Each structure stands twice: as C-alpha cells, then as structure tokens.
Amino acid sequence: MADRRVEDSAVSGQLQNDHRIADFDPPQKPKTNKFAIACAILACTTSILLGYDIGVMSGANIFIQNDLKLSDTEIAVLAGTLNIYSLIGSALAGRTSDWIGRRYTVVLSGVIFFVGALLMGLAPGYAFLMFGRFVAGIGVGYGLMIAPVYTVEISPTLDRGFLTSFPEVFVNLGILLGYVSNYAFSKLPTNLGWRYMLALGALPAVVLAVGVLAMPESPRWLVMQGRLGDAKRVLDKTSTSKEEAQLRLEDIKEAAGIPMHLNDDVVPVTKQSHGEGVWRQLIHPTPAVLHILIAALGIHFFQQVTGIDSVVLYSPRIFAKAGITSYEHTLLATVAVGFVKTIFIFIATFLLDRVGRRPLLLTSMGGMIFSLVCLGAALTIIDNHDSKIPWAVALCIIMVLFNVAFFSIGLGPITWVYSSEIFPLKLRAQGVSLGVAVNRVISGIVSMTFLSLYKAITIGGAFFLYAGIGVLAWVFFYTMLPETQGRTLEEMEVLFGKYHKWRQANAMLKTKKVDHGDGDENKGQVN
Template identity: 70%
Template sequence: MAGGKGEEKGMSDLADKRIADFEPFKKPKRNKYALVCATLASMTSILLGYDIGVMSGASLYIKKQMKLSDLKVGLLNGCLSIYCLLGSAAAGRTSDWIGRRYTIVVAGAIFFAGALLMGCSSNYPFLMIGRFVAGIGVGYALMIAPVYTAEVSPASTRGFLTSFPEIFINVGILLGYVSNYGFSKLPLNLGWRFMLGIGAIPSVFLAFVVLAMPESPRWLVMQGRLGAAKLVLDKTSDSKEESELRLSDIKDAAGIPQDCNDDVVPVQRANRSHGEGVWKDLFIRPSPAVRRILIAGIGIHFFQQSSGIDAVVLYSPRIFQKAGINSVNLRLLATVAVGFVKTMFILVATFFLDRVGRRPLLLSSVGGMIFSLAALGTALTIIDHFHHQEWAVVLSLLMVLSYVAFFSIGMGPITWVYSSEIFPLRLRAQGCSIAVAVNRVVSGVISITFLSLSDAITTGGAFYLFAAIALVAWVFFYTFLPETRGRTLEQMDGLFGDFSWRESLHKKSSNNCTKQEADSNGKSNSDGQIQLGSTGSANG
C-alpha cells in the first residue's frame, strides 16, 4: 500500500512537472538580471538604426555638396546593407570562437572607425570607404544582439527580451532623424559631417557596457565550461528548477552526457564547439526539421525587408516631397514623427509578444501593412495625376505613419525574435548569420533601387508592388510558421520536425490528456510531442 502511495506520489509529481511545461504563459516575476543583460546586448542595434535614420537626411546635403546623381545616392544609402553581409557572415564564426560577449566589442570597434571615416570624408570614394567599414560593424551587431539575448533569456520572457534589438534599432532611427533636424542649420559642408560622425559615440559606450555582461550560458556549455554556465543560468532563470532544466536541455543539444558535471568537459568534446561541420548540417545534409527552420528563418527576414520598410525609412523626406510637402524643414520634422511613431509602437509590441504569441501579432501586423501600403500607393498616384490635393497629402502622411506603426507591432520585432530562437544550439550562430545576410541583401537592393523603381513605375506604383509582396508574406507566414511562444530553445527542433502541426492541430488538442498519460514514463522525445499538442490547443 505504501509502495502504491509512493508510486502515486511520484506520478503526481511528474504530472505537476508536465503541467508546468504546459503552462509557460503564467507570468512569473520578471528576471531583472536577464532584463539588464538583454538591454545591454541589444544596444548594439542602435548602430544600424542610427545609420538608417541619419542617412535619410544627410544624403540630401551630401547630394547637394558633391553634386551626386540619384544612382550614387541610392548606392550611398544601400551599400551599407550589402557590406553587412561580410560582417554578419564573419560574426557567426567569430561568436563561436571568442564568444558572444566579445563579439559585441568587435562590432562597436569597427563601427567606431567607420563613423569617423564617414565624418571626415572629403569626397565620394572616401565616403564609400567609411560606409564599407561601418557596414562590417553593423553586420556584426545585427547578428550578435538577438543571438545573445535569446540565449540568456528564460522561456517565459524570451519574446519580450529578444524584441529589444528591434527596439534599439528604432531608437537609433529616431536619434538619426533628430540629428538630421538638429544639425540641418549648420553650414552645408559641416552639417552632414556632424550627422554621420557623431554616430561613433554609441560604439564607445558599448566597449564599457560589455564589462557588465556575462557570457552566454549556451556558448559556455559548448566550450565545456559547465560550472560557469550554471552560474549564469542560475541568475537568468526564473527559478532554480528552471535553471537545472535549461542546463539539462543545453547538455542534450551539445551532446554532453547528463552525468557530466565537471567544471570543464574534456577538450576533445569542447573542440566541437568552434563551428566545425555547421555548413554541412545546414545545407548539404540537413534534417527535415533543420531544412524547415532554415526556410522559415530566411523567409521571415526576406519578407521583412522586401515589403519596403527601408524604402520608407530611408526616403521618407522624398516621399513627403512627392506628397506635396515642399519645405525641407517640414519634411525633416515629418521624418521625426515617423521615428517617434515607430519607436512608440515597438514598445507596445514588446508587451504582447509573450502574452498574445508570435503568429497572431505577425499576421495582424502584415495585414495592416498591406492596407497601409495600398492606401499610400493610391494617395501618391492621385497626387501624381491631379497634382496638389490636400486630403491626399494628409492621407499620404497618415499612411506612412500607419505603415511604420503596423510594421513595429509585429513584423519588425518578431523577425529577430523568431529567427534567433528557432535554430538548434550548434547551428544557431551561423544560421542566424545567414538569415541576417539575406535581410541585408534585400535591404540593400531595395535601398539602392527604390529611386530608379519610382522613376520607372511611379512612387505610387512602387508602394503597390510592396503591398503585393506583403500579401505573399502573409500567406507564407500563415502556412509555414508555427507558434513558438513558451518553448525552450532546445524544443524547436521537435516543433519543426512535426511539420503536420497545422493539419493535426485539432486532433492533437483533443488527444492532449491521453498523450500526457502515455508519455509519463519520461521518454526523451515525449516533451516535444506533448508540448506541440498544447500549442495546438492554444492556437486553436
């Protein structure tokens, strides 16, 4: 009888643990240490945001002083996104080799040099060299900020914390717009130099910020430094039990036996952690789950940029000019409004990522973007054909603000959140670097070609094209991206491995209780299946 009671108690404890796994959405007290770590790491994203924002205004004055063609202006604005490819590709290997934390220092140092070169440029070629150096630094920052943040965040607030890089991109854009307006009163040959050169200041701050940050616990485990990883996990988890569970999951993902509790794992095991074989696992012989993860990660980054956000942010003064706002000061002031709205709505989004989930926010966001782009295209087309129409000017301004607002509540932050959490541990750094590379290529193409595209099919026609791309994006997201809210990073492989999640959604929901009982023996592959059923219930 006593044995029966003991067995019953054990089953009850196990059931309690399973129920805890099923209910990750109950908000625990927010981990302040993880919050600080995520904030400090995400500040590297200011580098990209500032450059995007400041170039929208600085390029007007550079064009005037250097007498540049629209093609050269497009290259000046868009080349940094192309140069980011080298930085993001190198950052994947660098972060696997020297760690996530010191990769942030590398990002800041490179951008510092690039900002100084741009501010001191005497001609167009010199300016392009500065853009090249700054682009490498931005590429490093774009890749490392979401990866580090995802790896230190507990599952309960990972969506909230991994949206921080997008927040700081928007803060950087707003600072760039304000810098444009503030320095626009200076003489022509000085104003744009101050606009660009002052961007070196945030990168200096980052060098000191990194001293207060711990290393990523997942990177430490990959190096075999289990003791150091456990200390970080204890500080960044919501409870002692969660810390132990996260360490156990990371060991499994790294191929380290659970009974290995030494502070340093044998060297031959740790040698696997410097990125060897990653490209084969991603491209040559990927598992079905990894293939789907790669498509999802690349797809969400592709559609984020191809739906036209950089065209709006970089060329908003020109868009407002096309809409009929002729004063340069008023156009720059309107761009400040764009930056303000974009920043405010990204702050709103962060508080819903872990409450509402990724899919509902993403689909709602893209739906609003489709409407805003179509309406903006219509307003600009009317202005082209019937010249100055006050209501169309107002509609154009409102639709630009509406577009960036809808982008910021979903597409903007979720792209970085989603791609940073779905890749398996061993493939995460380089998988994210590939996704960021796609992001930057598409951004560069849009930035470079927008002016030529507008001349070819009109500005209104360009926004109709972006609306059509956003519609395709909505269909892709609806059919291909499962909900990841509440999962640990180590459970993503199982989620994407069962790609019939949409077809079997209701069946898994109805059989949920049966599966809990059947899997109570604790088999290693049971958690992914049970939690997938739980997700189906939540999404359905």
C-alpha cells in the same frame, strides 16, 4: 523531552496548515529577471548602429548630394551599400562568436562601427565616404547577428519574446535618434552638417565598451565549450528560480550532446563545439532543419522586400512628393515617423509573450498591406493632378505612419525573435548569420532600386508592388510558420519538418505536456 515533542508537534501542525493554505493560493507568475533584462539591453545596443544609420542617411543624403555634387544613382548606392557590406560582418560573426564567445563579439561589433563612423564623418570626398561605410557596414553586420543570438541564449523561456524583441526596439530607437540628429544639425553649413550627423553614430560604441564589462557570457556558448560550472552560475543569475536554471542547464546539455551525469566545471568537448561541421549540416539539412531554414530565411526576405526601408529611408522624398515643400517641415514629419515606430515597438515587446508570434505577425502584415495600398492610391492621385489635394496629402502622411506602426508591432521585432529562437543550439550562430545575410541583401537591393523603381512605374506603382508582395508574405506566414510562444529553445525542432502540417506536431507537444503535468512546463524535449 515532553516540551520538545509539543514544540515539534506544533511546528508540524503549522507546516501542514501552511501547506493546506498554499494549496488554495493561486500560482504566482514568475518575476522577470532584471539581470537578464540588463544584459539584453547592453547586447542590443549594437542594433542602434543600424537604426541610426538608416535614420540619419534619410536626411544626410540630401546634404551630401548638395555638398559633394552627387547624382541620384550615387546617393542610392551610398544609402544601400552599407547593407551589402554588412554581409561580410554577419558572415564572419557566426564563426567569430563560436570562437571567442558571444560577449566579445558584441564588443568587436562596436569597435568596428566606431572606426567606420569616424571615417565617414571625416571623409573629404565620395570615395573616402564609401570606404567609411564599408567599415561601418561590417560592424553593423556583426551587431545584427550577435545581438539576437546573445539575447535569445540568455533569456528565460517565459520572457524570451519580450527580451529578444530588444534588437528591433533599439533599431527603432536608432532610427529616431538619426531623425533627431538630422533636424538638430540641419542648421549648420552644408559641408559640416552631414559630417556631424554621421560621426555621432560612434557614441553607442563607447557605451558598449563600458557596459560589456557587466555582461556574462552566453550560458549556451559556455556549455558548448564544456564550462558547465560557469554556465550554471550564469543561468542562476538569469533565470527566475534555481529550478528553472537547472532545467535550462539540462536542456542545453542534452542539445549539446553532453551526458546528464557530467556536472564538473570543465568537461571534454568535441571539435564541433567550436563551430566546425555546422555548415555541412546546413547544406545537407534534415527535414526539420530544412523547414527551419525556409522559415527563418523567408521571414527575413519578406521583412525587407515589402518595402519598409523605402518608406523609412526615403520618407523625406515621399513627403516632398506628397506636397510638403518646406525642408524643415519634411524633417519634422520624419521625426514623427521615428516616434511612431518607437512607440509601437515598445507596445510589441509587451504583447509578444502574451498574444503570441503568429497573431501579431499576421495582423502586422495585414495592416502593412492596407497602408501600402492606400499610400500608393494617394500618391497616384497626387501624381495625376497639377493642383495640391489636401486630403490626399494628409492620407499620405497617415499611411506612412500606419505602415511603420504595423511593421513595428509585428513583422519588425518578430523577424529577429523568431529566426533566433528556432535554430538548434549547434546551428544557431551560423543560421542567424544566414538570416541576417538575406535580410541585408534584400534591404540593400530595395534601398538602391527604389528611386529607379518609382521613376519606372511611378511612386504609387512602387507601393502597389510592395503591397502585392505583402499578400504573398501573409500566405507564407500563415502556412509555414508554427507558433513558438512558450516553447523552450531545445524543443523547437519538434515543431518543424511538417511544413504546412506543423499543427499536428504542436498538438502532440501540448498532449505531452498535459501527460507530464504542469511541473514539466518548462522542460525541453529534443528529437
């Protein structure tokens, strides 16, 4: 017994020493959950579909126009209508994802686009090609809505900005692949080149069909169905610790209106858990939800109305206007645009959770305004001179690259991150659907009107117009969008409802966290 007491005393002393040593150790930063990253990557593969279509159409439309003998108006409609068709997919996706789950909605998106891409590649004429784009557009709409929703719901709080920027990363990767596809197939006969370009977009759908088998369902959707045991198992896999998983589960249960004492695998759920009544709450919103709607729809509106699709989709025409007459050199210049967009979107993913949403967003918009003004000025100078002006040509190329770089480092990814994280749990799927709808409508309008716009007010005037709208966007972002970095999804609603006075709510949240101590750092609060 004496030996046992001595051994216990030694163990106790060692534990006390370890505890004292630990007191002086700096707190370790939680490691990024690799499983959550893998799930986000698989879900966001759907975003490649839109990016590839934007990139490939910038070059394919010239081949299509020559092969099918189409007018500029028909080409503009062909390029822009996919965005309008995607409204159908995004509108259906909110209800579908609440019905069959986020995971299988991702699969559905890929299947629909797969069919659309094949139809476009096999199209014998303009009418059949438009039908293929109609089908593909529905698939794009599904993907645009479900990728950010699934990713934001599976992400740990500290890595949410990093992971929910993945949809925009994959859009940019898709654009780059589209540009590379243009260049790769440009040597083929005119009637074959554009068909291969468009049909190649079916490949990401095959990757989705295989990869989705490894994806778990969204824990927030599982809780909404009353499947708490399944949700807990997913949270254990996608959180940085067991403690964080438990905190996330408690926050989701509170947001879903499920009593904290219920921990069974299956609990009764209300009808609203399947999405019913949500539109009523969006049509007659509380002050907080109204502010959230204005912020989410506003950021989607300004992302597109500032002309990024005109720069990306019509970059070959911009370069041709600037004086690059070789078609091969034009395609190579567009590949450079794709590389710049991709590089800067990767930089943005690592800055979102370190710098915050607002600083990146405001810097991004400021840089875009500067580049649009310079691009407009350079194109105006070129327009008013008969001879080629080398410095103006160089300025055009540099400013196009600047524009896509500033877009990709802030406005591009933050639009999807921000709009998918600020909606309350029960309104998230339909709220994101509304944001996607606004995004695609404005994108379609900008895409279809650019050629007519620059003929009406000159190409330089078009970019001056986009710059003026960019100034309004900067003011809107500065006054109406609170910082959401480090906030749990369930405490977002507290930040909204004050409109331009949101800083007061932000200060109250900081005070409350200090009062509760660091141990409650990741604990959500719902009003």
